[in-house]
Amino acid sequence: MVRPACEDLPVVLDLRVCFLGESFVAGVGDQKCLGWAGRLAARATAAGQPLTYYNLGIRRENSTELRGRWEAECAPRLPAGADCRVVISTGVNDTQFENGRPRVDSAESVRNLAEILRRAREKGWQAMVVAPPPNVDDEHNARLLDLDVRYAELCEQAQAPYLRAHQPLRENQIWMRDIAAGDGYHPSATGYDEFAALLAPHWLLWLADPGSELPVVR
Template identity: 40%
Template structure:
């Protein structure tokens, strides 16, 4: 069986973009480095994280950006990660209401599945604002249940990182949300194994496809 090159688009917010990391690698760059060291695959990774993006923002742009990068000759895959900006209060209301956040994620996963693109979701992390963390934790669980119903791999980061001192300390010492290099390394360590296993599986055997 011929193994096709993999093109991986990672969509999301400032945490995907790696904001706050002085090495400019973030978790996406670290995971890509790890995967290429573990698997003998032809992998191209596109970091498509945009600061302040909500699930609605990603939902509006992801499809055209993926089409511009994917090829019929490749095993095309999508990772999405968002949620913290959705639960940010703006004029007394969430920037995106939880029901809409869930609908946005569902629409992305369903449209990707219609193309045969495998998907994986990385859940939103905690920040230094404990009030907002309560809302993000609820959204995290809603996202997880949605993915479970679609057989899409979901990586919880919230509960794990909430107990990681380097993540919480760097976020508090920075802008209140984004960690530094050590925090992003912790996040990368958390997701590396699952993403590596997912990328190492044949395209027709991973979740998120129809």
């Protein structure tokens, strides 16, 4: 059997993606143990884009805690020479009330995300940010919408793609019914299917061309 010349072999891209964030990234409540992050990784593979996927979500973590640990966890997973990406979604736990006030002030939330994006850029890692999703608490959602606007402004300045998924999910009856049937925050596999479907076209475009200008999620 004649072996093909090296130049005839297909080039396999070493694409590695770390998903950073809280319980929604980790997939809490999902009977399939995938969350929206695992579903996006599966869609990429199905679309012919193989990748190495790392889920680094931690339940109940806020953006200050994420800022303190993310780089050390990503560094061994995103080696030089690979196509290294990070997807970030944080903010729900920041805006939860504890002792009569949000766990993290919104200005600090923005500073935390800005620092993560700055360091990712310095490391040469492409970054994309996903908005924190809604829940059944209208007052909490109002705080999340305010943070959503701040995050969008920051990402525009940092030239990082930002997927404004909060409002579309709030208007999605399947998502809202699903979280209401559970703990008011976390969906089942059904809700995560909706979240991933909303993000998937933008995710696949970003994988193909991280420098492309993604359309706004509406």
